[in-house]
Amino acid sequence: MATDPLLDFDWDPMDTGTRIPFDVYARLRRERPISKTKDGSWFLARQDDLIAAAKEVEVFRASMREPGVVVPPEEMLISEIPEPRHGQVRKIVNSAVAAHRLGRVEDFTRDLTHELFDRAIAKSRGGEFVELVQEVVMPVPTSVIAVLLGAAPEDHALWGKWSDEVVQGDYPRFNRGERGEGLAGAHPEFTAYVDAMIAERKANPDPPPDFTTRLLRTEIDGHRLSDVELRTLLVFLLISGNETTRHLISNLLHRLATTEGLMRTLRERPDLIPNAVEESLRLDSVVINLVRTVCTDTVFRGHAMREGERVFFGVASANRDEALYASPDEFRLDRPKPKGHAAFGGGPHVCPGASLARLEGRIVLEVAVERLAEIALEPGFRWEKVPVFWANGPARLPATLVAR
Numbered sequence: 180m181a182t183d184p185l186l187d188f189d190w191d192p193m194d195t196g197t198r199i200p201f202d203v204y205a206r207l208r209r210e211r212p213i214s215k216t217k218d219g220s221w222f223l224a225r226q227d228d229l230i231a232a233a234k235e236v237e238v239f240r241a242s243m244r245e246p247g248v249v250v251p252p253e254e255m256l257i258s259e260i261p262e263p264r265h266g267q268v269r270k271i272v273n274s275a276v277a278a279h280r281l282g283r284v285e286d287f288t289r290d291l292t293h294e295l296f297d298r299a300i301a302k303s304r305g306g307e308f309v310e311l312v313q314e315v316v317m318p319v320p321t322s323v324i325a326v327l328l329g330a331a332p333e334d335h336a337l338w339g340k341w342s343d344e345v346v347q348g349d350y351p352r353f354n355r356g357e358r359g360e361g362l363a364g365a366h367p368e369f370t371a372y373v374d375a376m377i378a379e380r381k382a383n384p385d386p387p388p389d390f391t392t393r394l395l396r397t398e399i400d401g402h403r404l405s406d407v408e409l410r411t412l413l414v415f416l417l418i419s420g421n422e423t424t425r426h427l428i429s430n431l432l433h434r435l436a437t438t439e440g441l442m443r444t445l446r447e448r449p450d451l452i453p454n455a456v457e458e459s460l461r462l463d464s465v466v467i468n469l470v471r472t473v474c475t476d477t478v479f480r481g482h483a484m485r486e487g488e489r490v491f492f493g494v495a496s497a498n499r500d501e502a503l504y505a506s507p508d509e510f511r512l513d514r515p516k517p518k519g520h521a522a523f524g525g526g527p528h529v530c531p532g533a534s535l536a537r538l539e540g541r542i543v544l545e546v547a548v549e550r551l552a553e554i555a556l557e558p559g560f561r562w563e564k565v566p567v568f569w570a571n572g573p574a575r576l577p578a579t580l581v582a583r
């Protein structure tokens with residue numbers, strides 16, 4: 180049998196390498212929007228298909244786990260929990276990042292961003308390069324999510340390190356790591372820290388009025404969440420609140436550094452800053468692919484899919500779908516529906532942190548255009564993606580900041 184030329188592309192959706200195959204995606208959208216990858220997984224390349232499939236949670240179950248890996252219900256990540264329990268847990272999560280709570284972190288985020296730029300500008304004046312990802316970007320989402328959940332913001336470097344270890348390690352796929360089984364075995368320091376947050380509040384007759392305390396008191400069907408459920412949820416929130424938003428902010432700073440005239444335009448037209456955030460979410464899609472498993476034999480838009488098969492939702496591809504976006508590879512501030520992209524997924528698992536991520540991206544851009552004349556990347560800088568198959572953001576951004 181002749182090899183299918185579309186399968187002959189040199190690409191693998193699980194590849195952690197630095198190249199995102201936008202050329203492959205464009206061809207798939209054109210020629211085979213629902214296709215099979217070399218290893219037999221399905222790949223959805225168009226936004227309309229992706230959003231439709233994301234709504235079918237009984238058919239396509241989120242899972243990064245390898246086939247055969249069984250996770251005890253208490254230790255399931257929120258993205259893995261089946262309905263109806265997922266919907267109940269989602270209500271709790273939504274309350275953590277509800278609009279009225281975000282209003283409270285706005286000033287914190289702005290003050291922190293100013294402080295980080297103060298330091299970075301001073302270092303640049305002294306003739307040193309600043310590694311923007313580590314020194315300016317990372318502390319923002321890690322500190323903000325800590326404040327929301329009730330963790331100590333000064334521990335943000337620990338969160339950053341621990342969440343990197345989880346995301347880059349084996350645990351998400353195998354439910355075990357080099358050091359042991361489950362989250363507690365694979366990442367004992369992270370779990371011990373979160374367990375201590377829970378224990379402190381349980382022992383305190385007057386615990387602080389934060390999300391963790393509320394979580395302890397919440398009931399689903401008349402039952403409180405167990406300590407293991409509480410821990411799993413808090414760890415997942417700490418990770419999802421920073422791994423993704425970090426890349427959004429890094430991508431925005433990279434765009435500011437490399438897009439001619441963008442800094443000036445946004446300074447003169449700050450009303451366009453939210454559009455810049457949306458356009459980065461679309462074009463530099465932080466999540467490249469989402470992974471699902473087919474739970475029951477199905478026919479999806481004319482394609483017979485078998486139970487157990489893996490399906491990739493091609494978010495980065497969907498976000499450049501020419502059926503929805505004119506000149507899809509261009510960074511434009513005048514898109515008619517700036518928020519119409521798939522960067523936050525869709526259906527019942529759509530990202531609950533979208534407003535928080537947008538708030539952080541907007542504030543960092545506002546402060547950057549107010550404070551900076553230029554972000555000068557290190558001569559010879561080459562963009563290198565973080566080594567995570569689903570994530571798109573620069574591993575490093577060494578630069579000099581020129582103040583206005």
Ligand code: HEM
Nearest residue numbers: 241257258419420423424427465522523524528530532536
């Ligand atoms: C630019 C930043 C962000 C991006 C691009 C992003 C993207 C996504 C996507 C695509 C999903 C859907 C996953 C799926 O369907 O399997 C998701 C889910 C989720 N995100 Fe975000 N996210 C971001 C920031 C945040 C923040 C700041 C939080 C903090 C609260 C957060 C918390 C979550 C949670 C808890 C889920 C799981 C929801 C569920 O399964 O019901 N995310 N995110």
